[in-house]
Amino acid sequence: MKLKALELIVIIAFVIASQTVSSQPNILLIISDDLNTRIGPYMDLDKHTPNLDRLANEGVQFTRAYCQYPLCGPSRASIMSGLHTETNGVAGNSHVLGSFRAVNPKLSNHPSMAGFFKEQGYYSARVSKIYHMGVPGGIEQGAPGGDDPDSWDYTYNVMGPETMSPGKLELLSPGNLHYGSNFSKMIIPDELEGTQTDYITTSQAIAILENRTRPLAPNGRNLTRLKPEAPFFLGVGLVRPHVPLIAPENCFIHYPEDEMELPEYTIGDNVPKAALHNQNGNRQKMSKEQQKKAIGAYMASVRFMDQQVGRLLDALDRLEVRDETIVIFISDHGYNLGEHDCWSKHSLWEGVARVPMIISYPGNKSQHGKKSETITELIDLYPTLADLCGLSDKQPEILQGESLAGIIKGEEQKLQKLVAYTMTGKDAASIRTERWRYTRWGEDANGTNEELYDHENDPEEHSNLVGRVEYSKDLEELRQVFENTRESARNGLSQ
Numbered sequence: 204m205k206l207k208a209l210e211l212i213v214i215i216a217f218v219i220a221s222q223t224v225s226s227q228p229n230i231l232l233i234i235s236d237d238l239n240t241r242i243g244p245y246m247d248l249d250k251h252t253p254n255l256d257r258l259a260n261e262g263v264q265f266t267r268a269y270c271q272y273p274l275c276g277p278s279r280a281s282i283m284s285g286l287h288t289e290t291n292g293v294a295g296n297s298h299v300l301g302s303f304r305a306v307n308p309k310l311s312n313h314p315s316m317a318g319f320f321k322e323q324g325y326y327s328a329r330v331s332k333i334y335h336m337g338v339p340g341g342i343e344q345g346a347p348g349g350d351d352p353d354s355w356d357y358t359y360n361v362m363g364p365e366t367m368s369p370g371k372l373e374l375l376s377p378g379n380l381h382y383g384s385n386f387s388k389m390i391i392p393d394e395l396e397g398t399q400t401d402y403i404t405t406s407q408a409i410a411i412l413e414n415r416t417r418p419l420a421p422n423g424r425n426l427t428r429l430k431p432e433a434p435f436f437l438g439v440g441l442v443r444p445h446v447p448l449i450a451p452e453n454c455f456i457h458y459p460e461d462e463m464e465l466p467e468y469t470i471g472d473n474v475p476k477a478a479l480h481n482q483n484g485n486r487q488k489m490s491k492e493q494q495k496k497a498i499g500a501y502m503a504s505v506r507f508m509d510q511q512v513g514r515l516l517d518a519l520d521r522l523e524v525r526d527e528t529i530v531i532f533i534s535d536h537g538y539n540l541g542e543h544d545c546w547s548k549h550s551l552w553e554g555v556a557r558v559p560m561i562i563s564y565p566g567n568k569s570q571h572g573k574k575s576e577t578i579t580e581l582i583d584l585y586p587t588l589a590d591l592c593g594l595s596d597k598q599p600e601i602l603q604g605e606s607l608a609g610i611i612k613g614e615e616q617k618l619q620k621l622v623a624y625t626m627t628g629k630d631a632a633s634i635r636t637e638r639w640r641y642t643r644w645g646e647d648a649n650g651t652n653e654e655l656y657d658h659e660n661d662p663e664e665h666s667n668l669v670g671r672v673e674y675s676k677d678l679e680e681l682r683q684v685f686e687n688t689r690e691s692a693r694n695g696l697s698q
């Protein structure tokens with residue numbers, strides 16, 4: 204009799220728990236790799252990314268969102284931990300399984316964003332690159348990279364052909380022969396798009412959506428489904444436009460190389476050398492013609508990636524779960540394509556620190572299509588999603604980001620923070636305020652390792668104002684803001 208009562212309690216608890224969970228939205232997190240903000244919804248030009256434009260019209264687009272570290276591994280560890288790099292400890296492209304939880308013993312029990320939702324009863328799945336994976340090498344091996352297995356109920360590592368794709372790989376950067384960082388392009392026949400990593404990733408993600416959203420059959424057909432009624436947290440990692448720049452012909456035809464324009468730049472004498480380490484002549488050594496080809500191939504890769512976003516959105520519509528699913532689209536960091544004569548990532552320029560971020564929350568249609576210029580960071584995602592799913596009171600206290608749910612719901616919300624913080628290397632970092640970018644290459648300021656840009660008058664960061672008397676008061680203030688921000692980024696575990 205006692206046993207029966209206990210069973211009843213367990214059953215009631217299970218029913219209550221599953222009702223609570225089932226009232227929570229699904230989460231589809233799409234992370235593109237090395238995508239800057241030259242894309243459709245952010246550019247004056249449109250028609251490059253119709254599917255991202257469509258998503259932007261179904262959500263809120265954050266136009267001043269910044270990464271914590273402009274490199275795949277550290278950025279992704281900060282997104283998933285909800286902690287700054289200096290606090291989570293992943294400052295390189297580590298392939299250590301367990302990510303930040305393995306690297307930093309103090310965080311061994313800190314759930315990742317996906318792990319948190321898993322703990323809260325969600326079914327959590329990853330397809331391809333969410334934590335760090337080497338592109339193209341890790342993808343060619345089908346390896347898990349620096350994944351955190353405890354984040355997920357299910358994982359799928361795509362083995363894609365990448366540099367061995369069916370086409371002719373053209374090296375564009377004679378100064379760099381490393382295929383994870385050089386510029387190379389390949390046009391593949393349209394009918395072979397299904398061979399490509401992002402296509403396979405998307406197909407597998409759609410298969411998971413099919414599996415997780417079909418109603419349970421009364422005859423017990425789906426009894427094999429793990430957490431049968433749970434909402435899902437599905438992370439989908441698209442690897443383009445990370446190099447090598449491979450895309451089908453239908454994507455390339457829009458970008459004839461002779462029509463590509465190289466950005467104009469001026470570089471002042473007072474720009475620290477460290478800021479310019481990615482200048483073309485230092486590494487890639489591309490001719491102007493090769494640079495134009497690289498931009499065209501990058502855009503073609505963006506277009507191919509965008510097509511995959513469209514397939515995911517179509518699947519949500521077809522399965523009639525779009526209104527129950529939060530869709531987030533981000534990139535792990537930005538990218539230079541010739542601005543400041545610099546190429547690729549690993550810098551602290553605006554174009555490298557800034558990322559696209561679209562959050563489509565089905566409960567706020569009145570806000571759909573709106574843009575927010577609030578300064579935000581990728582570490583804000585974790586508390587934002589916890590908040591949107593009614594789980595704020597359960598999230599770890601140490602999270603360093605701030606919920607953006609109020610903005611997404613159209614409430615009057617001013618964030619407490621006014622600054623985005625991005626670091627790179629051992630001790631270089633940059634802050635972005637509403638008006639300024641202040642960057643320091645080293646621990647202490649010495650006037651020669653600093654940059655100050657006024658985004659109100661110089662959005663392309665052409666003129667470093669450090670040393671100009673009329674800005675000395677602003678510089679002093681920003682130095683102080685920088686030091687306070689860095690202190691708090693570094694000491695996330697000691698508060």
Ligand SMILES: [Ca+2]
Nearest residue numbers: 236237275535
């Ligand atoms: Ca990346």
